[in-house]
Amino acid sequence: MIHNPNNIRTAGKPLEASSKVMIMVHGRGGSARDILSLAEYIDDKDFAFIAPEAQGNTWYPHSFLRPLEENEPYLSSALEVLASLRARLQSDFNFKLPQIYWLGFSQGACLTLEFVARNATEYGGVFGLSGGLIGPPNLVRSYEGSLTNTPIFLGCSDIDPHIPKERVLESETVFRQMGANVTAKLYPNFPHSINEDELNVVNLLVAGAQ
Template sequence: MHEKNILTAGKELDPKNNVLILLHGRGGSAEDILTLANHLDVKDFTLLAPQATNNTWYPYSFLAPPAQNEPWLSSSLALLKEMVQDLNSKGIPSEHIYFLGFSQGACLTLEFVTRNATKYGGIVAFTGGLIGDKIYPENYKGGFEQTPVFIGTSDPDPHVPVERVYATTNILNGMGAAVEAKVYNSMGHTINHDEIDNANRLVFNAQSIKSV
């Protein structure tokens, strides 16, 4: 199962600061995903990047029946829940917590926040969708209260069908998120500059914390 192995960077943890949780993709690492912060407007954020055991959050495709990815999927979700609870216990409200993931990390990000919907600071998913062989709406509870969300993806993508991205967007919008999804023709399984620009514009620059 996943251990609580979290790399930190950016500002010291403080209730006045925003926190960004970054989730790497399959075969990636916490170190890799942290470098993405250099391109984001998060210089005043605390950065937290958990490391998946064996560099993968769950063994099979995100489109497999959820039971096939157990117990790793539940372990991944539990780790994120513990991270959020730890932050809340230190005086950091959920509306100051942001999420970003790429590929498998984007799928896990979207699955976690939709199972635990509330007012978050913002959510960025670079190539991802809700997890499962189909959408399981009974798993999703709460309301996002206009949390800004950006989802970027390629059409086609070798791992994430654009139809799942559209279905995910519909679920999040129905739960009160302010979602913008952008599909790039034949981009490949990567992150492009326009996605970075949209993440900054729509999510990281969308809200600011007033001085206490």
């Protein structure tokens, strides 16, 4: 195991006292503490927030657009961290899957979206900020399961230096085919960061999921 699934930080309400939880996944070079700072922008105060931290602050070494095997065994270890976290929230804190929300930024968004596609079920919401499904162009994607009733938001710059807009739109199509309620927004000439409109959309989708 490259990444330690027990290397986590929390914010918001205590896990045992909350009715919903948001798993937040940091980007390359970021940290659990970094991504948890977004919790203060979530209007709903009933959330517990939990963030795993990657070994060396990077989930996998190369671009998410490289052949999958080039990012192994890091990618599989990173996906296993998210699986472990989801299982623990269900078993130890009795969260139902629709009470679990996902938010990732950059490399964390790519990892989160890939995990959700591979582990499709009804989640409370999935927010991929500056990210897309992992793998090289023209990869044949055959995910099993359904994301029916799951709101998914994909937000990204249309000129992001790391995330081609084509991958964001491809991810939108894949998630729609899996039954998710997808909102995708490309922001003209925006840098590789999170903007106020994206946080507004997250809050709208969280409010609509009540």
